[in-house]
Amino acid sequence: MRPIWKGMLSFGLVNVPVALYNATRKKTISFNQLRKTDYSRISYKKVGNDGQEVQQHEIVKGYEISPDRYVVLDEYELDAITPVASRVIEINDFVRLEQIDPRHYDASYYLVPETGAQKAYALLLQSMAEANVVGVAKFVLRSKEYLAAIRPAEGALTLSTMLFADEIVKPTELETYLPGDVKLTDKELNMARQLINSLVTEFEPEKYENEYYKSVMGLIDSKAETTVGGKELIGGKVIDIMAAIEASIAAIKEKEKPKKKRKTS
Template identity: 80%
Template sequence: MRPIWKGMLSFGLVNVPVALYPATKKKTISFNQLRKSDYSRINYKKVGTDGAEVRTDEIVKGYQISPDRYVIIEDSDINAITPAASRVIEINDFVKLDQIDPRHYDASYYLVPETGAGKAYALLLQAMGEANVVGIAKFVLRSKEYLAAIRPAEGALTLSTMLFADEIVPAAALETYLPGDIKLSDKELNMARQLIASLITNFEPEKYENEYYKAVTKLIDSKAETAIGTKQAEPPGKVIDIMAALEASIAAIKAQEKSKRKKKTG
């Protein structure tokens, strides 16, 4: 596995050379669309409202501000405000884990020490674990700035990219769909509490499996022997010079006629 980022993990005056690796691998199955008559792949074209195909070099970025009005954004505009590439993940704050709303978490990664950084890495790992804290940092990955939470897990430092506060939809936005002032009886509450108490256990993620993924892979395996070969489009041949081809054809015909005459007179 190759790292997707290399740089420094910084807290105070301590800098730890680290590499960033993905900590998750989503299991999804995607299907291609094929034409039913010959099972050839379906291709998509970019077309304008007039139905004409649009070349890549004719496409610009536009942000819609009203039904028929767009602000045109050039690549140079984006480049001017893109954050500069950074090789430092600087921890600005340490907070308690239970203070972070899980809705903020996005993608997860591992921070792995580079050669010679083991001691500094182990120091931060153990100290954070004993304090039960999460480091909050900002860093740039692939020209985008991220908020991140860094915390110990299974003997390694993990980094979770986070959603910013204004990206979280508050429950109040759905208040019209939520139950209002509903009166609950003591009997109902006691029954619910008993049911919940009977189901409380330790979280064991390995016991929860993606049943749909397993079913789809089993279905694909069962049909593997009857897989259909798709019909591929013929590759474009060598460009032919029409005049040269005509001249060659005429010359061949003349040569054949000349050969016939020789046979007759021979």
């Protein structure tokens, strides 16, 4: 696996050369849309309201401020305010892990020490683990600014990109009734607590599997062994297997027929 970013992890006056690696691999299944008759890929064209195809050089970026009213932004205007690529992840604060609402967490990465940085890396890793704290930092990756939480996990520093506060939807914004003033009896609460306590266990992520993913991939694997939708792909062409078999049998029978002798006069 190759790193997606290299730079410095900074806290105070200490700089640690690090590389950033993906810590997760999302297992999602995506399908291509094909034409049913010949399984050719479906392509899409960008068209305007008049139905005419729009070329790439004719496209601009617009932000809708009201129905069919847009503020158009030129590329040079956006480039002027795009964050400059950074080679430093600077930890500004250390906070307690339990103070961060899990809703803030987004994607996860590993921060790995570069050559010669193992001691400084180990110092930060062990100190954070003993203090049970998370480093909060901001950095730029691929022209986008991120808020990040840095924490020890299984002998490595992990970096989780985070959602900003104004990206979190508060329950009060939901158009529904929340049971804030529902009266509960002691008996009801005790029974609920008893049930919950009977189900409390250690979290073992390995025992939870994506059953749908496994089923779909199993189906794909079984069909991919010989066919695609009941038809075999040969040289980029779709051939009906049954038709091919029948044609082969017919050809063999024709070949095995005794040839009629010509009559001589």
